[in-house]
Amino acid sequence: MNSNTNLHPNVKTLLFSENEIKERVQQIGREITKDYQGSKELVLIGILKGSFMFMSDLVRAIDLPDTLVTLDFMSISSYGASTTSSGVVKINMDLKEAIEGKDVIVVEDIVDSGLTLKHLLELLQSRKPKSLATSVLLRKKEGLKVEVPVKYIGFDIPMVFIIGYGLDFAERYRELPYLGELKEECYKH
Ligand SMILES: O=P(O)(O)OC[C@H]1O[C@H](OP(=O)(O)OP(=O)(O)O)[C@H](O)[C@@H]1O
Ligand code: HPA
Numbered sequence: 197m198n199s200n201t202n203l204h205p206n207v208k209t210l211l212f213s214e215n216e217i218k219e220r221v222q223q224i225g226r227e228i229t230k231d232y233q234g235s236k237e238l239v240l241i242g243i244l245k246g247s248f249m250f251m252s253d254l255v256r257a258i259d260l261p262d263t264l265v266t267l268d269f270m271s272i273s274s275y276g277a278s279t280t281s282s283g284v285v286k287i288n289m290d291l292k293e294a295i296e297g298k299d300v301i302v303v304e305d306i307v308d309s310g311l312t313l314k315h316l317l318e319l320l321q322s323r324k325p326k327s328l329a330t331s332v333l334l335r336k337k338e339g340l341k342v343e344v345p346v347k348y349i350g351f352d353i354p355m356v357f358i359i360g361y362g363l364d365f366a367e368r369y370r371e372l373p374y375l376g377e378l379k380e381e382c383y384k385h
């Protein structure tokens with residue numbers, strides 16, 4: 197979708213269209229394909245729920261036939277029905293497999309305060325992967341409260357609340373195929 201004609205009524209503006217997202221995800225997939233040539237085992241860890249759409253498009257853009265590529269998922273929450281991070285990261289579901297000795301890429305939809313990813317990286321590092329990198333679709337640079345390394349970044353975005361392409365507000369809007377800014381009247385009362 198490239199025009200605003202079919203935007204959800206609660207979307208203020210379109211940030212990135214389906215096509216723009218697709219193009220960027222393909223580029224990230226190509227970068228990962230290049231960087232992980234020679235890897236024996238690569239685990240992509242999708243952080244639920246927000247990353248589900250990015251993860252599913254990204255894995256299809258990675259082409260590593262000589263590597264054992266596997267997927268695993270973790271479920272984490274810090275936002276709930278709010279537009280600011282609680283700072284308390286809760287692990288609702290852990291990985292199914294050990295990551296020791298494996299190349300690992302954490303796939304996240306967004307880094308805002310950075311608290312979730314920082315906490316997660318510390319946890320995963322303690323499990324002794326061979327390498328640990330991050331692929332994040334969106335980053336709010338001005339929102340960062342802590343430093344977090346992001347190896348593959350989709351887009352740097354302004355300090356607005358984003359919905360769509362997996363991202364929610366109070367569990368809504370994840371299904372939208374594009375990324376848009378949520379209208380302020382939907383969360384400011
Ligand atoms: O950088 P931070 O300020 O920590 O925010 C980023 C985190 O917040 C969102 O998760 P959320 O808790 O909303 O869970 P969800 O993915 O299920 O929506 C998002 O998916 C990141 O995991
Ligand atoms: O802008 C956002 N939208 C949805 N989820 C989020 N989690 C952190 N920032 C955001």
Ligand SMILES: [Mg+2]
Pocket residue numbers: 246275276363364365
């Ligand atoms: Mg959320």
